[in-house]
Amino acid sequence: xxxxxxxxxxxxxxxxxxxxxxxxxxxxxxxxxxxxxxxxxxxxxxxxxxxxxxxxxxxxxxxxxxxxxxxxxxxxxxxxxxxxxxxxxxxxxxxxxxxxxxxxxxxxxxxxxxxxxxxxxxxxxxxxxxxxxxxxxxxxxxxxxxxxxxxxxxxxxxxxxxxxxxxxxxxxxxxxxxxxxxxxxxxxxxxxxxxxxxxxxxxxxxxxxxxxxxxxxxxxxxxxxxxxxxxxxxxxxxxxxxxxxxxxxxxxxxxxxxxxxxxxxxxxxxxxxxxxxxxxxxxxxxxxxxxxxxxxxxxxxxxxxxxxxxxxxxxxxxxxxxxxxxxxxxxxxxxxxxxxxxxxxxxxxxxxxxxxxxxxxxxxxxxxxxxxxxxxxxxxxxxxxxxxxxxxxxxxxxxxxxxxxxxxxxxxxxxxxxxxxxxxxxxxxxx
Ligand SMILES: Cc1cc2nc3c(=O)[nH]c(=O)nc-3n(C[C@H](O)[C@H](O)[C@H](O)COP(=O)(O)OP(=O)(O)OC[C@H]3O[C@@H](n4cnc5c(N)ncnc54)[C@H](O)[C@@H]3O)c2cc1C
Numbered sequence: 251x252x253x254x255x256x257x258x259x260x261x262x263x264x265x266x267x268x269x270x271x272x273x274x275x276x277x278x279x280x281x282x283x284x285x286x287x288x289x290x291x292x293x294x295x296x297x298x299x300x301x302x303x304x305x306x307x308x309x310x311x312x313x314x315x316x317x318x319x320x321x322x323x324x325x326x327x328x329x330x331x332x333x334x335x336x337x338x339x340x341x342x343x344x345x346x347x348x349x350x351x352x353x354x355x356x357x358x359x360x361x362x363x364x365x366x367x368x369x370x371x372x373x374x375x376x377x378x379x380x381x382x383x384x385x386x387x388x389x390x391x392x393x394x395x396x397x398x399x400x401x402x403x404x405x406x407x408x409x410x411x412x413x414x415x416x417x418x419x420x421x422x423x424x425x426x427x428x429x430x431x432x433x434x435x436x437x438x439x440x441x442x443x444x445x446x447x448x449x450x451x452x453x454x455x456x457x458x459x460x461x462x463x464x465x466x467x468x469x470x471x472x473x474x475x476x477x478x479x480x481x482x483x484x485x486x487x488x489x490x491x492x493x494x495x496x497x498x499x500x501x502x503x504x505x506x507x508x509x510x511x512x513x514x515x516x517x518x519x520x521x522x523x524x525x526x527x528x529x530x531x532x533x534x535x536x537x538x539x540x541x542x543x544x545x546x547x548x549x550x551x552x553x554x555x556x557x558x559x560x561x562x563x564x565x566x567x568x569x570x571x572x573x574x575x576x577x578x579x580x581x582x583x584x585x586x587x588x589x590x591x592x593x594x595x596x597x598x599x600x601x602x603x604x605x606x607x608x609x610x611x612x613x614x615x616x617x618x619x620x621x622x623x624x625x626x627x628x629x630x631x632x633x634x635x636x637x638x639x640x641x642x643x644x645x646x647x648x649x650x651x652x653x654x655x656x657x658x659x660x661x662x663x664x665x666x667x668x669x670x671x672x673x674x675x676x677x678x679x680x681x
Pocket of ligand 1 (some may be wrong): 289290291292293294313317318319320321322323324325327329330347462463464465491492493494495496497512513514557595596597598599618619621622623624625626
């Protein structure tokens with residue numbers, strides 16, 4: 251690595267993989283048939299598999315790469331239980347009852363995840379730390395004030411404003427103009443969480459096989475015949491859990507998700523005192539920009555983990571690192587002398603209505619499109635999807651009601667992304 255600001259042991263792997271290297275899936279052979287085949291071994295796929303194995307269905311999970319290689323071990327570890335559109339927008343689209351149901355279910359998902367981690371005793375540094383939403387302009391601060399004052403009746407949550415003059419209690423930066431704390435938001439170590447899910451799914455009897463790319467789906471007398479890079483498999487039920495990595499295997503789903511790269515860096519470890527001074531309450535942080543940045547301290551409290559999108563086009567994380575670091579330094583100029591130890595990226599999946607979707611199309615089950623909030627929503631909707639596949643009464647979800655939209659001529663390659671990013675960057679500058 252040529253950059254002088256990179257540490258000697260600089261790595262292009264996600265920070266989390268240092269403590270939780272990608273697990274070996276061994277030489278497990280692909281079985282000839284299975285009750286349920288799940289494509290994708292992230293949170294969606296594993297939560298779905300946990301349900302189907304528990305119900306006694308022989309379940310096989312495959313991943314084209316190492317297990318958990320996708321976003322589920324690359325993310326920022328910030329847990330929100332929020333969806334992008336607000337109550338007013340959702341009411342306009344679907345009416346107030348549906349708007350209420352969608353937001354309430356996302357909040358339920360957050361509680362559900364906390365309970366799940368507790369009950370299953372998953373060791374993943376889960377912290378109920380709260381979030382600081384930092385206002386990038388005085389106008390955005392006023393909007394946060396209005397949001398806290400006018401919470402939708404029945405959907406209130408514990409939120410409070412932090413005035414600009416009190417901002418230092420949350421962040422050692424003069425970049426922002428005050429902000430808002432949301433108490434319910436949490437943090438975890440995403441790779442440890444994924445590792446816990448893997449153990450549970452394996453203990454439940456799921457066969458989980460890495461380096462096995464599904465390449466073609468055909469209908470068969472009993473369900474599906476799926477060709478893979480390691481032979482073919484007959485499956486009664488098929489689940490697509492590929493989110494931002496959805497490819498030509500399932501074109502209907504591919505045409506409905508927009509893969510967007512999100513980029514992260516980690517600083518080399520600092521002293522505990524120095525790191526704690528940056529964010530004295532150790533919350534997770536995001537800001538009010540459309541092209542949002544997000545950051546937090548690592549679970550050991552020594553490194554800053556900073557993420558966002560700095561390039562208009564998708565980029566090599568090494569190429570975008572200087573700009574990402576510059577963004578970090580705009581907020582924390584005092585980190586000029588701290589070197590960068592890791593940078594990496596991954597593809598999140600957005601949707602045209604900014605809502606996640608789950609359901610069934612031509613007999614194929616899917617859940618995807620978490621719009622950057624997948625720790626909570628991929629886990630919860632993966633669980634719902636498993637229950638739906640089992641035909642369980644309690645499996646209903648507000649997220650399977652809205653039409654999963656695409657756009658004419660869209661085939662899964664978002665040509666419109668670069669102009670949209672440019673447009674939102676401009677909006678952010680003037681909002
Ligand atoms: C840098 C970054 C930061 C993020 N930060 C946050 C955050 O702080 N909070 C939050 O809530 N969310 C965050 N996210 C998003 C979150 O991680 C995802 O929404 C979530 O992990 C999605 O889980 P998943 O199981 O649906 O998909 P993934 O974990 O992406 O798994 C999909 C898997 O499908 C596999 N696959 C694809 N095609 C095939 C095929 N044909 N055959 C076999 N396997 C296939 C891929 O190899 C991949 O492993 C972030 C994402 C990134 C990239």
